[in-house]
Amino acid sequence: MNLKYRKEKTMSNIRVRFAPSPTGQIHIGNIRTALFNWLYAKKEDGSFILRIEDTDKERSTTEFEEIIHREMEWLGLDWDEGVKVGGDYGPYRQSERLDTYEEYVEKLLEEDKAYYCYCTEDELDEMRERAKAQGEAPKYNGKCRELSISEKEELEAAGREPVVRFKLPEKEETVVVKDIIKGDVEFSSEVLDDFVIVKSDGIPTYNFAVVIDDHLMEISHVIRGEDHLSNTPKQILIYEALNWDTPKFAHLSMILGSDKSKLSKRSGEAYVYVSQYRKRGYLPEALINFLSLLGWSPENDEEIFTIDEIVNRFSMDRVTKSSAVFDVEKLNWMNSHYIKEADLDRIIDLAIPYLKDGGYVDDELISEKREWIAKIVDLVRDSLDYVAQIVDHVDIFFGEMEYEDKEEVIECFQQEDVDLVLETLRDRLRALEDYSPESVLEEMRAILKDLPVGGRLFFHPARYAITGKGSGPELYHVVSILGKEETVKRIEQSLDLIS
C-alpha cells in the first residue's frame, strides 16, 4: 500500500475569475484587474480562474489568447483553473460552451422571459435615430415582443436570422447592485431595454454568457473594471430570471491615461500594453508593485513590496473608489529601484539582447568575456529606468572613443595645468600594475594629491580624456573596466588634441 501524503492547499470557497477577451493586446488596465483578482484569491485562499471570453468571433484570435497567457505568466499571475490548466468547471473558453448557453436560452424562451427579434440593423438604427430626434432614449421599442407564429414564419422565410432578446420586467423595478467598493448602486429598469442575449449567429452576447459562466463556475466575487458597472443591472435581471443568486460584485475604478481618459492607445501614453513594458526591460515585480498601488493602499506608508507582502496586506476595503492616472514616471522610479536590487545575472541576461541589438556584443564576446560585461552592466544599472536604456550608457566601453563635443573637450584641456594633469595621469596609469577598481581609485587620489590642481581640474579633464564625455559612471570603475592598454591609448589620443 502506497499512501501518499501531500500537502493539500486549504482552499476557501472564494472563487474569482479574470475573464479577458482575446481581441487585442492585453493592456495595463486589464492586467491590473487580473492582479486584483489574483491578490484577492491569494489573500483569501481562494481560487483564481482564467476564462477566455471569445464570443466576438470577428475579433477574437488565438494569438491574442496566447499573449494573455504569456504576459500573465511573465508577471507570475498563475491561475488555479482555466484555459491551459483545466479544472472541474470547464471548458474555460466561451466558444466551447455554446451548448451550455443554448440550454438556458431555451429555458428563458420557454418561460417567455426572452423572445426572438427579427429586426435588421438598419431598422434598429432608424429606430434609434427617430428616438433621439424626439429627445427620447435610444432604446429598442419592443417591436418583436408579440410576434405571431405566422409573422415569424414570414420573416424567417424572407431569410431573416433572428436574435434573442431578454424581456424586461413589465413593471418598473429598481435593481440594486450591491458593490463591495462602490456601495449600493441603484438603477431603474426603465433605463434599460430588451437587450440582445443571443446574436444572429447563434452566439450569446457578453451580458448573457457572463452570467451563465459565473454561476456555473460558482464564482463568489466578480471583480472587474468599473466600465462594467452600468451593465450589471442587466446581468442581475438575468440572474433573477433564472432564479439564481448573484455573486458579490466589486467594480474597480478605471486606470486613466495622462489625458484622464480611459487608458488606451489614444490616451497619450507611449505604452499601454503589458508586452511593451516587458520588451523595454521593466521588471515584473516592479510592474506588479506599481499596479498594486493603483487603487489600493496598505495601512502604513510603505510602497516597496514583494508580491508576498502585497498579498498579506491586501484587502478589498482599502481599494479606492476614484480612478487613477497611470504615471509612468513613478513606475520608472520603482523599476529603477528593482533594477538596482536585482540579482546581477538576471539583469545581465535581460541586458544582453539590447546590447546585441545595439551592436555592442555578439555571442562570441558574451561567452568569452561575460565577467567583463557583468562589470559594465553592474556599473551602469544604477542609471537605468528600464533595461533597454542600457544602450545609452555603454558606448564608452566599446570601440573607438568618440568625443561628445570636441570643442568643449579642447576648451577644457586648454585650462592651466591640464596638460600636466593628463601627462601625469598617462604615465602613472601606465606604470600601475593593479587595475582593480580599488587600486585605480587609490592611485588616482594619489595622483591628484601630487598635482598642483584641485578636484575639478583633475577629474573632469580625466573623464573627458578617457571617455570623451562630460559625465558617466564612476571614473575609477571605468578605468578598471577599460584596462591599462585602452586607458593609456585614450589619454594619448586626447593629449594629441592639444599638442
Place this chain on the structure above:
RNA sequence: GCCCCCAUCGUCUAGUGGCCUAGGAUACCAGGUUUUCAUCCUGGCGGCAGGGGUUCGAAUCCCCUUGGGGGUGCCA
C-alpha cells in the same frame, strides 16, 4: 440626451467629525555625499473644485453647482 460612478499637492495616495496650521511617495527645486551625470541623504515647493447647510467643531456627513470618467452595441 438619459443613466451610473468619482472629486485631497502635477501624479499615486493616507485621512471615515476634533490627533490636520492635511501625512507619505513620485516629479520638480536647493544643499550635502569634498569631479560631472546618476545613486544616496537632508531640506524646500505644492493640495482638501466651488457654494450652501448639519455641528460647539468638517477634508471627513447632507444638498446643489462645476469638472472628470464610464455606460447607453447582434464589443467585451
